[in-house]
Amino acid sequence: MGKRAAALVGYTEWAPQRKWDRPMFGMEACAALAAEALADAGIEKSEVDGLVIGGLQESPLFPSLALAEYLGIQSSFNEVVDIGGATSAGMIWRAAAAIEVGVANTVLVLVPSTPAPIEGGADSRKMVMPAYLMGDAWGSPQSQFDIPYGLVAATSSFAMVATRYMSQYGVRPETLAKIAVHERDNAQKNPKAVFRDKPITVEDVLRSPMVCDPIHLLEMVMPCFGGGAVVVTSAERAKKLRHRPVFVSGYGECVTHKTVTYMPDMTVTPAKASADRAFAMAGADRRRIDLASFYDCFTITVLLTIEDAGFAAKGQGGRFVEEHDLRFSGDWPLNTHGGQLGMGQGGSAGGLSHVLDALRQIQGRAGDVQLRKCDLAYVTGVGGLMAANVGLVLEGA
Amino acid sequence: MRVEQPYAENGRPIPRRIPLAAPFFDAAREGRLVLQRCPRDGFFFYPRSRCPVCLGDDWRWEAVSGRGTIYSYTVDRVGLDPAQQSQLPLVIAAVELEEGPRMTTRIVGCAPEAVSVGLPVEARFEDLGRETLIHFTPRPA
Numbered sequence: 001m002g003k004r005a006a007a008l009v010g011y012t013e014w015a016p017q018r019k020w021d022r023p024m025f026g027m028e029a030c031a032a033l034a035a036e037a038l039a040d041a042g043i044e045k046s047e048v049d050g051l052v053i054g055g056l057q058e059s060p061l062f063p064s065l066a067l068a069e070y071l072g073i074q075s076s077f078n079e080v081v082d083i084g085g086a087t088s089a090g091m092i093w094r095a096a097a098a099i100e101v102g103v104a105n106t107v108l109v110l111v112p113s114t115p116a117p118i119e120g121g122a123d124s125r126k127m128v129m130p131a132y133l134m135g136d137a138w139g140s141p142q143s144q145f146d147i148p149y150g151l152v153a154a155t156s157s158f159a160m161v162a163t164r165y166m167s168q169y170g171v172r173p174e175t176l177a178k179i180a181v182h183e184r185d186n187a188q189k190n191p192k193a194v195f196r197d198k199p200i201t202v203e204d205v206l207r208s209p210m211v212c213d214p215i216h217l218l219e220m221v222m223p224c225f226g227g228g229a230v231v232v233t234s235a236e237r238a239k240k241l242r243h244r245p246v247f248v249s250g251y252g253e254c255v256t257h258k259t260v261t262y263m264p265d266m267t268v269t270p271a272k273a274s275a276d277r278a279f280a281m282a283g284a285d286r287r288r289i290d291l292a293s294f295y296d297c298f299t300i301t302v303l304l305t306i307e308d309a310g311f312a313a314k315g316q317g318g319r320f321v322e323e324h325d326l327r328f329s330g331d332w333p334l335n336t337h338g339g340q341l342g343m344g345q346g347g348s349a350g351g352l353s354h355v356l357d358a359l360r361q362i363q364g365r366a367g368d369v370q371l372r373k374c375d376l377a378y379v380t381g382v383g384g385l386m387a388a389n390v391g392l393v394l395e396g397a
Numbered sequence: 398m399r400v401e402q403p404y405a406e407n408g409r410p411i412p413r414r415i416p417l418a419a420p421f422f423d424a425a426r427e428g429r430l431v432l433q434r435c436p437r438d439g440f441f442f443y444p445r446s447r448c449p450v451c452l453g454d455d456w457r458w459e460a461v462s463g464r465g466t467i468y469s470y471t472v473d474r475v476g477l478d479p480a481q482q483s484q485l486p487l488v489i490a491a492v493e494l495e496e497g498p499r500m501t502t503r504i505v506g507c508a509p510e511a512v513s514v515g516l517p518v519e520a521r522f523e524d525l526g527r528e529t530l531i532h533f534t535p536r537p538a
Contacts, residue, residue, distance in 0.1 A: 131478050136413075144412040145443045146501045148530055150487045152478040159471035160491060167469070167514035212489075213472040213509075261491040261501045266469055 002249035002282035002393065006096035007238035008359050009245060010041025010231040013352070015192035016224035016344030020115050023124045026056040027070045029112030033229035034071060041231040042242050043106060050077035050098055050107030050232075052091045054348050057116055067110075077104035083255065084383025085295060087111075088228075088351035089390035093251035095232040106233040113226045113347025127223055146259055154297060155220060157260035157385035159212035162300040164266040166214060171318035173214065176299040177205035179334075180219050180341050182326040183296065187338025189328070189368040194222055194344035219299040219341075226346015228356060238397070244363045250282025250393035260385035270389035271308035271380060278378075279310070282393035286310050290374040291361050292332070293354035295382040296339040305380055309391065328369035336361060336369040351381045355392065362396040410480050411528045418444040420458045425529040428522045430463045432498065442498035463520035464536065465494040472509045488512055492533050506534035 012033055024032075030053070038045055051067055059066035064078035077098040081091045088111055095107035115124040131152050135142035151157065165171065184200050187193035200218060208217040238245035252274035257263050279286050286309070294305045303317040312320035324332035337343055337357040340350045358377035360366040366374075374396070381390040414422045421444050424431040432440045433456040435448035440461065447454050470490035476482040488504040490512070504512050505521055518533035 131480070136410075138413050139415055141443050144414060144418060147478070148410050148412045148525075148528075149501050149503050149532075150473055150478055150481045150484065150489050151501050156471050156473050156477055156489050160469040160489070163471055164469035164514060209474075211473075211475050212477070213474070215471075259501065261499050266491075 006099035007245035012036035016346035037229035050104030086381035086383030089381030096248035169315035187342025252277030274391040275309035278391035
């Protein structure tokens with residue numbers, strides 16, 4: 001059932017790193033990612049007729065045009081997606097939709113997140129997070145009404161969501177910590193994870209420094225450089241390729257705000273609207289999923305996604321986490337790659353890591369964390385301050 | 398290509414007002430809180446060219462009570478904005494005004510441990526030089 005017109009057929013993923021030794025421009029990274037993903041899929045570049053990107057720092061004006069020229073691709077679908085952390089998941093459904101309506105047949109989804117060289121040779125290898133994330137342009141509401149009050153970053157915003165949730169429904173800090181611990185356990189089997197060889201306990205999480213109440217340091221992702229790419233093609237073309245096609249059988253997207261203060265209800269995320277649409281489109285029963293790969297910038301993000309995407313009733317997410325084993329070996333496997341909490345957040349490609357987690361499981365390429373059966377997965381992306389949500393129902397052919 | 402905030406003398410970021418929002422900032426200079434009110438949909442915040450419910454442009458500036466309750470909050474203990482280091486621990490909050498809209502603000506005049514969701518608060522104005530910030534402080538219920 002559902003939309004099975006487009007499939008993910010190949011990918012590449014660069015290990016997230018705090019320090020990136022070989023700075024490269026976005027277009028250079030895109031070219032390398034494209035070559036690797038096409039080789040994995042077994043598709044020639046000449047078949048590519050669509051490009052989906054999230055922008056190019058060295059060519060902010062008309063980035064799709066710059067990239068088509070650089071890669072030597074005549075492209076009939078040129079899309080720039082910018083919905084924060086939900087961008088990668090949003091790129092996947094846009095590529096699938098373009099194939100479904102017939103404007104393209106094979107689309108490259110490219111997510112570079114590498115430091116660019118700096119003119120004059122200055123060192124750009126180390127990650128530096130700008131405090132205001134470009135929200136301080138004159139005329140932006142943030143520069144007038146948020147930044148002066150200290151609300152500048154994701155952590156304080158998600159902390160306000162967690163505070164409100166705890167006040168209204170209550171969840172034990174140990175329960176939120178368990179999410180980070182089980183994801184970290186999964187990361188022990190991922191050779192590309194920054195936190196491989198560094199397992200943690202619930203006590204470690206609760207003893208780690210309080211950054212913004214109630215969020216501890218070990219409940220936050222580690223910002224890294226990285227990169228990833230996926231090849232999306234028609235179901236027809238996918239049949240003749242080497243890997244098991246991963247159908248994009250349902251998808252949904254919802255955006256409600258940007259700054260957390262204006263979130264309609266801080267305990268209800270747009271994950272509900274996107275999941276309802278995605279599962280209805282796929283004609284799939286959410287209780288039948290073999291894998292959940294949920295965007296996990298913070299532990300509270302995962303808890304609210306479990307509820308709003310319909311896996312537990314509102315207020316029962318904590319109990320759900322307590323009752324299930326979220327490890328790859330458990331009864332409700334979550335983020336078997338370790339999530340971004342365990343793997344590191346490779347910039348925008350951090351969101352793509354959830355798509356790739358599902359892709360590998362469905363294609364039977366998940367190595368040490370391979371599930372015995374994985375035919376149906378639900379993947380989410382979260383953008384802005386709990387502001388954008390994308391849900392993808394992915395199904396094996 | 399990040400544009401730097403113009404800073405107050407103590408290094409903290411101050412609002413960069415736009416022309417449309419002048420009545421809001423001018424009132425704050427005088428210790429008053431004024432918001433736009435749409436004749437159909439009521440008060441809204443932050444200042445916008447049109448009502449975010451109906452997109453009407455027949456709103457008017459009106460004084461509000463300056464009273465509200467804490468919808469949610471956090472205590473920034475590390476200074477996510479390095480410019481706020483001198484202010485730690487920083488209680489950042491979303492306050493719901495009696496008139497309906499929510500504002501991003503700081504809770505001042507009490508220990509972080511005294512702050513809770515639902516706590517009644519009222520506006521306190523802090524002159525930062527070029528502009529005035531609107532903080533909130535606990536009030537008798």
